[in-house]
Amino acid sequence: MLSSVTQTINNAFKHLPQEAIKPIKRKEVWINVLGATVVLMLCNGFADLFLNYLNSNRGYFLVSLKWKLLQEQTQPVDWLVVGDSSCNQGVIPETLMQQLNGNALNLCTVGSMLTLDDVWMLQQHIHHVGPPRQVVIIHVYDIWHRELEEETLAHLAQIPLSDDEISAFEPALELDGGKQVQLFLHRSLPLYAAHRSLEEWIREPIESFRESREFIVTKRGFMPRSETNLALFQRDVRNHLKFVSRNAFKLSDINQRSLMHLRTLADQHQFDVYFAAAPLYEGLYEDRAFRRYFRQMQRSLADFAATSDRLHVILNRPITFEPEDMQNVDHLKAPAAEVYTRRLAEAIAQHQSLNRPKP
């Protein structure tokens, strides 16, 4: 046996290999192609099932979870909070409920979904249980200029509704052929769309499992976070300052269209919408260029809000925090979220009392 193994090794490496083409019928070629495609689809299906239970991509997890939370509502929400990840971990609905009357729900997702997700969620809420009583929209200052990117499509693809239901939303996605293909791939091929998560699961299963277990969201939609990375924090500050020093505020087309439809819904269904700035690191707000950009943003939103009695801009100055309270420059740790929510509620209450119609 040993000599035959040695002989095999000797033959293997002593001679150059060749390409021997095996005669094959056309039917076998088709079997190969179709069979491989079926196996690929099975892998894709398995990946889809797997990620439904163990998704380590926080953004995808949030989008899917918040929309499912929306679908679970059986009556209109009194205080519907929508926006990006800064309010996902910055607004505690139970605290809001204590300060203001009624129930509250945090449906904030991720920034890449822009205000498109906010207005789509509103439409779904109206369609499902009727209009909410009040809406609070909270976004980090730097989402307003952003257009639809592949990341937006990747997150939109996680919305657990059918294509027909999504295509009924306004504003509609006006996608070119390439983006339509991207959206299709993200919705139908998790092997493609969630490849980074799957890659991490294959290469670092224990770490991925640990991460997926950290995605805790309360039943009213608040996600408490606590970790900080100081080196990343400093880099974050530098990047934000670089951005504001080089850019003037502008509202992107997709955000503009979303806001206009939001206004239509608010006027039609008679609910109030409050725009509030996301929590912010105090050091960032101390920078002059940043304050200039922030003021441009507030002015733009105020101009827009002036076009309807239902739209309101609160918090002319952002609520700022120290680094110890924050995960990064615009995301809070859980204890500070309590402070932010209280101050947000106070600002809303103050605005309401100032604008209450006189008898």
Added chain:
Amino acid sequence: MGVYALYVALQPRYRAQNWLLLIASYGFYGYWDVRFLLLLLVSTGVDYIAGLRIDRATGERSRNIWLALSLTVNLSVLGFFKYFNFFIDSFASLIENFGWSANVPSLSIILPVGISFYTFQTLSYTLDIYRRDLKPVSSFLDFALFVSFFPQLVAGPIERAATLLPQITTPRTLSSSQINAGLYLILWGYFKKLVIADNVADVVDEVFEDYLELGGLDLWIGAVAFAVQIYGDFSGYSDIARGIAKLLGFDLIVNFKLPYFARNPSDFWARWHISLSTWFRDYVYIPLGGSRQGEWATYRNLMITMTVCGLWHGAAWNFVLWGVFHGLLLVGYHAIQMHGPHRFKELDLRFNGAWGLASIFIMLGLTTIGWIFFRASSVAQITYMLTHLGTTISDETLELISDLLFFSLPLFLMQIYQAMTQDLLVVTKLNPWARIPLYGLMLAWIVLFSDRDSAEFIYFQF
């Protein structure tokens, strides 16, 4: 896909198919940069006419003139676009070393994609006609397609007219066997490029960019990773090109035959980039005299050939040094064969078990060291890395090894299987219950692990 459907629909009208392929090839090349299509056309036109003239010439002088024209035009174009700035800058550095100042012009020259490949391909045509090994083709269409055949235009394999032209000028069959083999080669080629090469590239980049901060073992890992990357990238492209050609009914030369199982430098060059190594053997080494003029002449010819081979790869001194390195390996091997212990030659011929495996590892080690020359960005980096290769580790070592092993393992297992069965297409002969899941998993891995911002093929830059 549309082009292929039309191609199949035209079967067996090969002339119409040739027109379709030519238009598709020019469209494919023009897509990169339409200006360089003109260069391709010039090269095609000059060599088509030169080939006819050389064949019809009655005197030796006339034949030489037309050959010289072909060589001059092709090598001038190649030399200008690829080497002008390199030689100018090198000349300037040289005279500055003597204390003189050099105000030399430096031009902003874009290297046309594939110029090194198609130039050599057309040169082989005129050289073979000159040697009376080949008759020229009368149809300009057929010759133009030979030069511009899109599957192998930008990065080879470098085809010989004697093998490709007959396939162009005769009807082709699109057999199920060829299509099956072609589809497999495309799949395996994309797997090697997108899954293996592009992911291992992260290890390579990390080591070669931060080499000053890393340990000796990390430098080895980086070099091995580059050996995997360049093989996966280049052989992957070759397989894709050959696979597409098979779908069209063409057979292109096998460009790689498990090169990292080479037992010695000669064996390595019989397995690595075979179309290029045989080109240099037939058109540089043998015309210089090959091994027919004595020992020292053989060494000289080997050094010249390999140095030029290195230079072909790129206009930079590290490529030249890589060529010189391989030249020295070949010279050294020849010298040991001639003057070394008789036992050495006997062992090498017999490939006896342990010695055989040891020789493979030694050759792999030497090849890996050679890749440091190839990948490094400066002579200083080459010097540093070569003098610091060792066994010291850093905080990154474990992660580097883990990343390298994860992506190299499928390649290693496949290559062992191919070696044991002596068949590069052995997977196509597996039982369907094994073969089909394997194909499906390869597809899944390509979707999963391919880098969305995938780098272009390394050899496109040549």
